Amino acid sequence: MKTLFVTGKGGVGKSTLSAAMAWQLSQQYRVLIVSLDPAHNLGDIFNMTLKDKKTRYTDTLYLKEIDLKKLTKEYLKKEIDILSSSYKYLQVLNLDNYFSVLKYSPGIEEYALLTSIEKTIREEKDFDYIVFDTPPTGLTLRFLALPKITITWVERLITIRQQILKKRYTIHRIRGSLSDSETVLDYDEQSDRVLTRLHDLHQTYEELNKKLQGPDTYICLVFNPDILSLKESARLIEGLKDLKLPLRLLINNKVTVENIIMAEKVEVSMTSMVKNIPLERVPLAGGIFNEKTSTLYHIEKDLTQHLR
Numbered sequence: 564m565k566t567l568f569v570t571g572k573g574g575v576g577k578s579t580l581s582a583a584m585a586w587q588l589s590q591q592y593r594v595l596i597v598s599l600d601p602a603h604n605l606g607d608i609f610n611m612t613l614k615d616k617k618t619r620y621t622d623t624l625y626l627k628e629i630d631l632k633k634l635t636k637e638y639l640k641k642e643i644d645i646l647s648s649s650y651k652y653l654q655v656l657n658l659d660n661y662f663s664v665l666k667y668s669p670g671i672e673e674y675a676l677l678t679s680i681e682k683t684i685r686e687e688k689d690f691d692y693i694v695f696d697t698p699p700t701g702l703t704l705r706f707l708a709l710p711k712i713t714i715t716w717v718e719r720l721i722t723i724r725q726q727i728l729k730k731r732y733t734i735h736r737i738r739g740s741l742s743d744s745e746t747v748l749d750y751d752e753q754s755d756r757v758l759t760r761l762h763d764l765h766q767t768y769e770e771l772n773k774k775l776q777g778p779d780t781y782i783c784l785v786f787n788p789d790i791l792s793l794k795e796s797a798r799l800i801e802g803l804k805d806l807k808l809p810l811r812l813l814i815n816n817k818v819t820v821e822n823i824i825m826a827e828k829v830e831v832s833m834t835s836m837v838k839n840i841p842l843e844r845v846p847l848a849g850g851i852f853n854e855k856t857s858t859l860y861h862i863e864k865d866l867t868q869h870l871r
């Protein structure tokens with residue numbers, strides 16, 4: 564199963580082109596397109612009301628819009644359940660209070676999004692392609708960076724936890740046998756829930772990172788023939804390089820006779836930043852508009868030949 568992330572600055576045409584590419588791929592493969600953007604318009608493009616459950620469009624194309632608010636709530640609930648079962652003493656604290664503080668913590672939305680991507684990739688193996696229409700650059704780079712950051716953190720936490728368990732064991736040996744009324748804190752690595760959870764997290768994020776950096780992940784960068792879009796694309800390219808994530812396709816969207824000189828300039832700059840990445844050009848109104856929703860429906864050019 565292959566995954567395609569369509570990224571770029573706000574308004575460049577990510578949703579339109581993800582929909583077009585998903586449609587084109589679905590002529591030959593089974594495709595699921597997932598909108599990760601909090602301001603969805605996937606439903607408008609296909610003229611359907613979408614929920615966060617996948618909806619059939621054709622036999623080979625399914626659509627889904629992620630409900631970020633609901634997802635974040637579910638994510639927090641799950642984490643707090645795990646937390647309270649791992650740390651029994653937390654049950655005496657006010658977890659609701661804890662919940663409302665965590666809700667506003669930085670990074671929660673990104674973690675919720677990443678968890679949902681990980682789950683989708685793990686569960687939707689029947690599809691040949693999953694196309695992710697991503698939110699604008701900043702949020703996208705932040706959630707793509709999370710697996711690497713998390714692995715670094717979790718490795719450090721595993722070491723700290725192992726040291727704690729060793730100290731507990733030493734104390735246990737010094738104290739000898741205990742009377743019935745005394746409790747023994749866990750010192751065994753195999754039965755320690757916190758350590759087990761940390762190992763699970765490590766494995767999950769290692770696998771996800773491997774998948775994201777591997778040959779079956781395609782990141783496509785959409786831009787327009789203008790300087791702002793070029794500057795933001797340059798930031799994205801740098802970010803992807805740092806994270807060792809594979810940029811596989813550039814699309815210069817909304818090219819016209821009037822902006823062709825700018826379009827060429829932007830393309831020269833882009834291709835000097837990334838060597839040997841295929842580049843496609845899509846003209847402004849280079850396809851068929853959906854009469855009901857006035858959104859671009861089918862792009863005339865096949866943009867998916869480099870993704871097969």
Ligand SMILES: Nc1ncnc2c1ncn2[C@@H]1O[C@H](COP(=O)(O)OP(=O)(O)OP(=O)(O)O)[C@@H](O)[C@H]1O
Nearest residue numbers: 573574575576577578579817846847848849858859
């Ligand atoms: N090649 C094109 N020709 C004409 N209109 C286009 C083209 N590509 C995109 N558009 C239009 O540009 C607008 C923005 O496109 P779209 O919603 O796909 O961008 P986006 O990058 O997903 O935006 P956002 O960052 O807000 O999610 C829409 O009205 C869309 O119909």
Ligand SMILES: [Mg+2]
Nearest residue numbers: 577578600604
């Ligand atoms: Mg969009």
